[in-house]
Amino acid sequence: MKWLAWLGPAVLVLLPALAGTLPDFSLPDINGTQFHARDHVGREVMVISFWATWCAPCKQLLTRLDRIKVQYPAIRVVAISIDDSTSMVGVKPYIAGKKFDFTVLLDAESKVISMFDPERKVPVTLVVDKAGSIIYSRTGYLPGDEREIRRVIEGLNR
Amino acid sequence: MKRIVVSWTVLLLCLNGFAEEKKEKRFSFLFVNDFTYQNNQLADENDQFYNLSTLFLKYGNWSGGLTLRSHNYYKRLPNRTLENSQYDLYRKHARYATKSLEFQVGDFNSMLGRGLVLSVLQNDKALRDRTVLGGDFRYNAGGWQVRALGGSVEDELKRQKWHVAGGELAGEYWKGNRVGVHASYIHDEKTLQRRDDRLTWSVSWSAEKLPGGLSYYAEISRLNLLDSRLRDGSACYSNLGWTRRNVSLLLEYRKYRNFNNELNNPPSADRGDEAVELRDSEAARLYVQYSFFRPDIVPFISVGRIREFDATGPQAYGGVNGSDVWGKLDFSFSHGVRETYYPERITEGRVVYRFTDPVAVDVYARDKRSSVGEYRFNEIDYNLQVSWAPHGAVFFQKQYSRELIDDRHHFHSGGIRINLKRDSYFELSVGETRGGEVCSSGQCVILPPFRGWRLGVFVTVR
Numbered sequence: 001m002k003w004l005a006w007l008g009p010a011v012l013v014l015l016p017a018l019a020g021t022l023p024d025f026s027l028p029d030i031n032g033t034q035f036h037a038r039d040h041v042g043r044e045v046m047v048i049s050f051w052a053t054w055c056a057p058c059k060q061l062l063t064r065l066d067r068i069k070v071q072y073p074a075i076r077v078v079a080i081s082i083d084d085s086t087s088m089v090g091v092k093p094y095i096a097g098k099k100f101d102f103t104v105l106l107d108a109e110s111k112v113i114s115m116f117d118p119e120r121k122v123p124v125t126l127v128v129d130k131a132g133s134i135i136y137s138r139t140g141y142l143p144g145d146e147r148e149i150r151r152v153i154e155g156l157n158r
Numbered sequence: 159m160k161r162i163v164v165s166w167t168v169l170l171l172c173l174n175g176f177a178e179e180k181k182e183k184r185f186s187f188l189f190v191n192d193f194t195y196q197n198n199q200l201a202d203e204n205d206q207f208y209n210l211s212t213l214f215l216k217y218g219n220w221s222g223g224l225t226l227r228s229h230n231y232y233k234r235l236p237n238r239t240l241e242n243s244q245y246d247l248y249r250k251h252a253r254y255a256t257k258s259l260e261f262q263v264g265d266f267n268s269m270l271g272r273g274l275v276l277s278v279l280q281n282d283k284a285l286r287d288r289t290v291l292g293g294d295f296r297y298n299a300g301g302w303q304v305r306a307l308g309g310s311v312e313d314e315l316k317r318q319k320w321h322v323a324g325g326e327l328a329g330e331y332w333k334g335n336r337v338g339v340h341a342s343y344i345h346d347e348k349t350l351q352r353r354d355d356r357l358t359w360s361v362s363w364s365a366e367k368l369p370g371g372l373s374y375y376a377e378i379s380r381l382n383l384l385d386s387r388l389r390d391g392s393a394c395y396s397n398l399g400w401t402r403r404n405v406s407l408l409l410e411y412r413k414y415r416n417f418n419n420e421l422n423n424p425p426s427a428d429r430g431d432e433a434v435e436l437r438d439s440e441a442a443r444l445y446v447q448y449s450f451f452r453p454d455i456v457p458f459i460s461v462g463r464i465r466e467f468d469a470t471g472p473q474a475y476g477g478v479n480g481s482d483v484w485g486k487l488d489f490s491f492s493h494g495v496r497e498t499y500y501p502e503r504i505t506e507g508r509v510v511y512r513f514t515d516p517v518a519v520d521v522y523a524r525d526k527r528s529s530v531g532e533y534r535f536n537e538i539d540y541n542l543q544v545s546w547a548p549h550g551a552v553f554f555q556k557q558y559s560r561e562l563i564d565d566r567h568h569f570h571s572g573g574i575r576i577n578l579k580r581d582s583y584f585e586l587s588v589g590e591t592r593g594g595e596v597c598s599s600g601q602c603v604i605l606p607p608f609r610g611w612r613l614g615v616f617v618t619v620r
Contacts, residue, residue, distance in 0.1 A: 020620055021186040023216040026257065032336065032366040034298075036257060054283075054430050054598065056508060056522075060488050063454065063481040084281070085273030085423060086599040087430045089397055092373065093406040097449045097456050109267045110280055117581075117618070118190055118212040118225060118249075120282055124581075134620060139581040143488075144516030144547025 022046075022132045025112045027080065027105040030092050035078075035105055041132040045075045045156055047149065050113045050124040052083050053090040057141040058123040064146035066100050072153055077102045082120060084108050127152050188214040189619045196612040198231075203239035204610065206231045210248065219256055222264075225249035232315055234285045237606045249289065260296040265289035268307055268324075271340040274379045274393050275358040276324050277423040278311055283598035285605070287314050290322060302329030310347070311421060319348040322421060328362070338362040340377075344419055354386040358419050360393075373399040381417055391416035395425050408445040410462075414438070426600045428464065428473060429494060429504075434600035440465040443473065455480045464498055471497030475504070486512050502528040516547040536560045537594065550576040550583070557592040567592070569607070581618040587611065 026036045040046060049065060051058030062079055069077045079102045081091045088108060095104050107113055110120060117124045117139060127136035127149060136152045138145060190212045197204050207230055214223035227248035230240045251264030268290050270276040278288050292309015308323040321344070328338030341359040346352050360379035367373060374397065381391030395412040410427040417424070418436040426434045427441045443462025449455070459476035475494025482488065488510040496502045505525045512518040522541040529535065538558040545551035557569040571589025578584065593607035 023186050023221065024219075024255075026255070030366065032334070032364075056490070060481065060510060063488070067482065084279050084599050085269060085277055086426045086434070088272070089408065089410065089425060089427075090430075092399060093401070093408055093445065093447055096401040096406045097404075097447045097458075098454060099449070108269050108279070111267070114223070114267075115214055115216070115221070116188065116620075118214065118223070119192055119210070120280055121616070137581050137618070137620065138548070139616070139618065140577075140583070142516075142545040142547040142551055142577075143510055143512050143518030143520065144545065147516060148548050 020134050022126070022128045022134055023115050025115065027107055027112055030095065030104045030106065035103060040076060041128070042130060045072075045130060045153065046078055046126075046128040047075055047153070048078045048080065048126040048128060050080045050082055050107070050116070050120075050122050052081060052122055053087050053094055054083075055122050059094075060143065061123050061125065061141045061145070062098070062100065062102075065102070065149075066098070068146060068150055068153065069101055071150070072157070075153060078105060079103070080105045080107050080112060082107050082110055082113050082122060125149065127156075129156055184218050186216045187620065188212075189617075190214075191615075191617045193615045193617075194612060195614075196236075196608075197610040198236060198239075198608060199610045200607060201231070201237045201239050203230075206236070206239055207243075208233065212249070220252070220254055222252040223250070233287075234315060234603065236608065258298045261294070263293045265291050266294050266307075268294065270305075270324055270326050270342060271338060271360055271362050271377050271379075272375065272395060272425055274360050274377055274395065274417075274422055274424045275340045275419075276322065276342040276421055278322075278421055279423070281599055281601050283596055284601040284603045285314075285596075286601055286603070288312070292322075300329075302327070317348070318350060319346075320421060321345040321347055334367055335363070335365045338364075340379075342419070342421070344421055346420075349420070353383070353420075354388075355384045356419050357382045357384065358391075358422065371401040379417070381419055389416055391418075393417045393424060395427075397425075397427075404449045406445075406447050409443075410445070411442045413440040423600055427462070428600075429475060429496070430599055431504075431597045432496065432600070433597055433602045435466045438467050441473065451480075451483075454482060460494075464496065466498040469498040471501075473497075477506075500528055500530040502526070516545075518545050518547070519543070520545065534560065537592070548577055550574065553587075555589075555591070557590075559592050559594065578617075581616075583616050585612075585614045585616075 024038045026034055029035050047065060051062060065077050083091055113120050121139050123141050125138045126134050129135050193209045195207045198206050209228045210225055212225040225248045228245045230243045249265045251262055251266055253262035266289055268278045278290050280287055288311055290309040290311055294307040296305045304327050306325040310319060310321050312319045322342060324342035326338055326340040330336050339361055343357050345355045358381045360377050362377035364375040365373055376396040379393040383390055393414045397408060397410045400407045412427045414436045415438050427443055441462060441464040443460055445460040447456055447458035457478045461474045464473045473496045475492055477492030479490045491507045493505045508522045510518060510520045520543040524539045526537045540556045543551050543553040552574050554572040560566045569590040569592045571587055571591055573587030575583055575585040588611040590609045593605040595602055595604050
């Protein structure tokens with residue numbers, strides 16, 4: 001069975017490089033309205049950030065994304081909370097207090113984050129262009145990462 | 159072991175070859191590999207590794223994934239090294255989803271209502287990684303959703319196993335107001351303490367966006383033990399929210415009695431890092447926050463009462479968060495007290511200061527104290543991280559614990575993280591960590607201490 005340990009690298013070598021597109025998903029937002037990703041692909045640039053109320057770096061990043069949203073109002077920032085039943089109740093007060101102009105979705109069952117990171121190492125951040133291609137992705141957050149996100153978005157607006 | 163390390167080294171070197179993004183809307187894939195090697199001097203055998211390789215594929219409305227695991231220790235039992243390395247197909251799933259229909263088979267996370275009747279979710283901090291292995295069907299039409307699921311749940315150590323069936327019917331009945339009926343049936347196949355089969359059901363009412371900034375959620379539930387002389391359980395959870403301009407207010411109440419069905423995790427109406435007592439407890443609290451200053455300074459306070467069995471006391475915490483102050487500073491500070499059978503105090507603070515982009519310093523400190531009679535318990539954590547985005551960071555951690563007057567321990571550790579291309583990084587750390595009880599989302603785990611060094615390599619290709 002030791003061959004299984006080799007399987008990961010082998011899969012990478014053998015797979016065709018067709019990656020980098022946003023999988024379709026749908027989730028409820030904090031107002032109970034269903035959000036369908038396919039309705040937005042082809043229309044707008046999206047910055048998707050997976051976060052949780054107990055994750056301090058995630059909240060730092062959301063604040064940075066808020067500034068980027070002010071600078072580039074045409075982009076849609078989608079903040080997807082992976083809070084579960086116990087911590088979910090904190091999502092709405094947090095977002096309301098911050099006055100973020102975000103689309104805030106709830107992924108309590110981890111259906112969507114597992115498409116992007118099966119181990120849920122939040123924050124996970126994606127920039128998706130109008131064609132639906134993921135042109136930036138990052139797991140984790142270091143203060144200053146937002147400069148790279150801004151640069152990617154600037155590149156799209158040229 | 160050497161072959162595994164060499165193969166992943168080759169893989170990292172090859173990553174640049176996958177840097178080109180291709181456009182193809184119908185097909186996408188994601189590959190994630192998380193490899194940890196550690197020399198754990200507190201384990202019975204020092205050399206330990208844990209590797210998860212996950213492949214996720216999507217084509218049109220179809221998606222699926224599988225995770226291969228190879229390891230010689232369990233994350234929840236890191237001080238016990240397995241005699242032989244184990245390899246298994248850890249997770250697998252296939253899913254079909256349209257706007258109105260969703261069907262999946264294999265491993266999936268699941269929550270019915272707010273987790274009163276069923277909550278099988280991942281909880282990384284509490285090292286709880288459970289899924290339902292079975293099938294899940296959902297159908298949406300005209301604002302109503304019907305859902306049915308069934309399968310088995312096994313804990314990661316393969317020591318406990320349950321069979322579960324569940325379902326819910328939920329929908330809007332009047333102007334944004336929703337009603338739902340939720341139920342689960344659980345049968346123990348292999349558990350530490352075998353219990354009777356049990357039926358848990360609930361009815362919920364909710365609205366997220368009412369005029370005047372109001373929202374509410376209420377759920378009442380019963381847990382019926384079949385063929386038992388033990389008492390049935392009951393639960394009630396409700397909240398009322400209100401938001402106007404800079405002010406947010408949340409009123410929460412919950413009452414749980416004999417309500418542990420092994421696969422549920424109801425809301426706590428408390429700090430997230432406290433365990434929820436399901437046998438007999440009651441809590442009510444009012445949470446208020448006000449934001450001022452642009453970009454953001456948000457003072458907040460939560461005050462309430464909590465009862466666990468016959469002990470009743472206050473639960474209160476408050477503090478202030480600030481972000482992007484003068485474009486350079488993030489901070490948070492909070493202090494809380496909680497007292498039922500014994501008093502507990504938690505003080506937390508964090509400051510992140512960006513000197514000149516991209517260099518930033520992150521300082522975090524947490525002090526937790528409790529006492530029962532003469533017994534004193536004190537844990538203090540200090541973390542210092544200097545980061546240079548997006549390339550990486552160096553970090554240092556000092557932990558202190560004192561359980562009895564003469565029993566003091568200091569733990570030091572540090573390391574470096576280097577980010578590679580495309581959400582991939584490696585991290586090397588060395589030193590000692592304390593272990594102890596870690597609670598998240600109402601669930602707790604006791605972690606043993608660690609001494610040694612650890613190398614982690616996390617690779618994502620999409």
